[in-house]
Amino acid sequence: MSNSKCPVMHGGATESNMSVMEWWPKALNLDILHQHDSKTNPLGADFNYREQVKNLDVEALKSDMKSLMTDSQDWWPADWGHYGGLMIRLAWHSAGSYRNADGRGGGATGNMRFAPLNSWPDNGNLDKARRLLWPLKKKYGSKVSWADLMILAGTMAYESMGFKTFGFAFGREDIWHPEKDTYWGSEKEWLAPSGGEGSRYSGERDLENPLAAVMMGLIYVNPEGVDGVSNPQKTAEDMRVTFARMSMNDEETVALTAGGHTVGKAHGNGDPANLSEAPEGAGIEEQGLGWNNHKSRGIGRDTVTSGIEGAWTTFPMKWNTAKGGYFDMLLNHEWTLTQSPAGATQWEPIEIAEEDKPVDVEDDSIRHNPIMTDADMALKVDPEYRKISKRFYEDPAYFEEVFARAWFKLTHRDMGPKACYFGPDVPAEDLIWQDPIPAGPKGYDVDAVKARIADSGLSIGEMVATAWDSARTFRGSDKRGGANGARIRLAPQNSWEGNEPARLNKVLSVLEPIAADAGVSVADVIVLAGNLGIEQAAKAAGFEANVPFAAGRGDATPEMTDEDSFSVLEPLADGFRNWQKQHYTVTPEEMMLDRAQLLGLTACEMTVLVGGLRVLGTNYGGEAFGQFTDTLGALTNDFFVNLTDMNYSWKPTGRNSYEIVERTTGTVKWTATRADLVFGSNSILRAYAEVYAQDDSKEKFVHDFIAAWVKVMNADMFA
Structure with missing residues (x-):
């Protein structure tokens, strides 16, 4: 019997099969937007780690952890009979991959269990430390995540060796597959010296x-x-x-x-x-x-x-x-x-x-x-x-x-605000690097505040753009930024070029008195104004819509805000508002993907948000790029309808500018950027765009846009 024919279908994970990106390395890779698909989670959609960790016997776990430190095992014996140094290194290296530029890395997801981190040369033999912890993970099960367990191991190691720690918080939730699209550098070999190919x-x-x-x-x-x-x-x-x-x-x-x-x-x-x-x-x-x-x-x-x-x-x-x-x-x-x-x-x-x-x-x-x-x-x-x-x-x-x-x-830098912390050892002190925000009022007359905003004379574009700018700083990587706290009105955000300071000051001068008179937070009023603008735009498109609103945001003060720390959150580009601070080596569409991933958006949510924001008139500086509509300010699906219309051709006019031209007459109808046209040229994004361009998708488009908008506005509402 011949064994020459392989009995299985060869998939993308086999050595003999090249990936799409290997065949076409310049293609836009959307995988980063779908890193943590729910299908990878073995605990199911109903699992809630916050609720599980409340049932954890913390003192018993800490006691078991300290006992483990001196319970040597033959297959990997402890130095001097104590695993303290090994467990401290495990926690350090789990947390130490964090970088503040984009908030990625760190120990808050248990990502050291997967490649590439599990096999970095600097993490040598930490696989043994994780395996030594397995009896405790097995015993306490889903009441404690691997992410929490690895950090706790280092903290308990210090305590078992005679050091008094500052505290510890549970609340890190595990991921279930590698974050393979995180950029760790372009080198092609481990520990490559600087100056070589792909040097950082x-x-x-x-x-x-x-x-x-x-x-x-x-x-x-x-x-x-x-x-x-x-x-x-x-x-x-x-x-x-x-x-x-x-x-x-x-x-x-x-x-x-x-x-x-x-x-x-x-x-x-x-x-x-x-x-x-x-x-x-x-x-x-x-x-x-x-x-x-x-x-x-x-x-x-x-x-x-x-x-x-x-x-x-x-x-x-x-x-x-x-x-x-x-x-x-x-x-x-x-x-x-x-x-x-x-x-x-x-x-x-x-x-x-x-x-x-x-x-x-x-x-x-x-x-x-x-x-x-x-x-x-x-x-x-x-x-x-x-x-x-x-x-x-x-x-x-x-x-x-x-x-x-x-x-x-x-060990806690990437966990986000204290609202994400759990357990009896959480320090009471508010630390400046936790970006503290006071709680805001909740039980107020939202409709009355909306009525004041509606009478303010602000345009749909002004209200929506300001709310977007306030919320777009959120980073799911380390849970920093976002609309809560209204730090857009404080330094350094109030002077960021991408926030259009003149327009921002105009809008704030209208919204801040409304917030003060109503006794509510400016943060809530900014978001509420954006919601109102969308409702008005939906009505102009022929749909009655109610944008869900969650009250309770607070207003941070300058004393609660570390200006230097917040400088890394400044956007250098925002494809959602069709803006770049300057030209970069990375393409505009790649920078848009990065922003979307930090916001926690899927490719479909990114698509519908861009299409909606274009027709609402939120482009930076009022630029007309990508405004494929004759009814600006109405929440229509015109962006997708005209993007996919083959009666038009696209002609480049610069590094990041195009004309949309009528094929029959040669007349320029609209202008566009790469951040617009990628939704009609990339095969995956065009598939989404075609759905929203369909004649029967007008109402679906409005519904999906509102859902994605609310997701961004509420991304930092942890409490």
């Missing part, structure tokens, strides 16, 4: 936005030095940029580096060539694990992870800020460059007393030199970092306070 650096050393890490596959900086070459001052400069892009200042950077290295050790006592593939490329017999060593011992003192070998402190199994602690070691010894057994560059003390050396992880009769990485030496060499290090050394209580807060920030 330009100029002197300008790191590409939105990236934060210095290399593909690292969480932050290279511990051996810039491009693997030791130079602590240059490493300090990398750290300053990288940690700033994680929303950390110099003091927090020093505290996190020192606090992270006060306990645990690095692993490089062996030959890295003996390690098997990372988890995603490992054989099926590896049980889903990677970096296994089948040629030599590969565990305990012979573990290889980063390649650097050794502990930073005398007592790496417990928190210590006195003699033998991190700053005592760093500042009171002279250090020299050496190599680990695995060949990694590291620093060791020139002279140190035998009793100040840490003991071996398996045999406490053996002592080894402590080590420092280039990132550690940066805290001693860089003038600002050294100043902070000396203060921390001289005032351990102050260091512990700063570190506790910095650790809490690191």
Whole structure:
């Protein structure tokens, strides 16, 4: 019998089948808008993690977690009989992939369970840490997410090692498949040095936005030095940029580096060539694990992870800020460059007393030199970092306070506002990086406020555009921004070019007195005005519509607003309002996709919103691009009708401008941009556009537009 014919249909996931994007790499990839399809969730549509976590026995879980720290397992034994260092690194690396430019990464979704993060070189052997936690996940089930469990592991590790943490919040909800469309860099190899193909650096050393890490596959900086070459001052400069892009200042950077290295050790006592593939490329017999060593011992003192070998402190199994602690070691010894057994560059003390050396992880009769990485030496060499290090050394209580807060920030930064926090250990204090917003009134006469707005003289375009601009800053990645808080009226948002400050000031000068007279928030009134504009536009199109409205937004104050932190939310383009601040290498339609994904929109919702906003007259600066209608201000499906009408041809007139021309006469009927015409040229988006262009879809279009609009307006209504 012949075995030459394969018995299964070959799909997109097989090695022998190229994807659409591989065949046509310039095609618009819409996959990012459908990353978390409900079909991937095994818990079902009715599962509510917020309700489940309320039933969690938190004290029992914390107790079990602390017990696990010293319950060593033969298949992966703990250093010094304590998993603290490993679990701290798990939580750190889970949270540390966050970058503030777009809010992506971080630990709030449990994404480290999937590629590429589960197989990044910098996450080596953290697959073992997750597997060690499996008995607790199995026991507590869906009452605790993997995302919460991994962060809790690090926090409980610190507590079990003698450190008092600032607090902990549950509320991270797991995703169920890889976020494969997140941009982590364009390099084609792991740990590629800067200057090569697809380098993330330009100029002197300008790191590409939105990236934060210095290399593909690292969480932050290279511990051996810039491009693997030791130079602590240059490493300090990398750290300053990288940690700033994680929303950390110099003091927090020093505290996190020192606090992270006060306990645990690095692993490089062996030959890295003996390690098997990372988890995603490992054989099926590896049980889903990677970096296994089948040629030599590969565990305990012979573990290889980063390649650097050794502990930073005398007592790496417990928190210590006195003699033998991190700053005592760093500042009171002279250090020299050496190599680990695995060949990694590291620093060791020139002279140190035998009793100040840490003991071996398996045999406490053996002592080894402590080590420092280039990132550690940066805290001693860089003038600002050294100043902070000396203060921390001289005032351990102050260091512990700063570190506790910095650790809490690191592990909670991407969770959003406190309304998303759950559990008995949530700190009562409102922190500026949580973007606090006071609760707004709810039980007021909404119709009376709408009547005041209707009599204000504002146009449909002015009301809708202002509400959109207020809400479009929302990022589902880290739950920042949005209409709640009405920060569009505060610096820096009130001066952003994309918000058209002159138009914004005009609208606010009308809406703010209405809010004050009614005793309601400006945030609510801005959204209510946008809703009213849509209702008026629907009526002009022949449909009676009621746009659902949720009251209760509050108004933030300047004191509640960190201007520098909010600067990263400034839109550089908004395809929904047909605007770009300037021309970019990335196409307008790709930037529109990015904005839509951050807003949590599907491709269909993005399509219907663009078609509606065009005919409502919300284009930036009143530009006519994409306004394919003769009844501007009426919520019609004209955009789609005329976009798909083959009586017109499209002619490019510039880098991002086109004329829509009558085929028979050559007369220019309309103008357009790429953000308009992609809905008629991309095969998937055209399929949606054709639905809305149908004669029987006029009412469906209005209904779907309103549903998508409300989704955006309410995206940040977590309470």
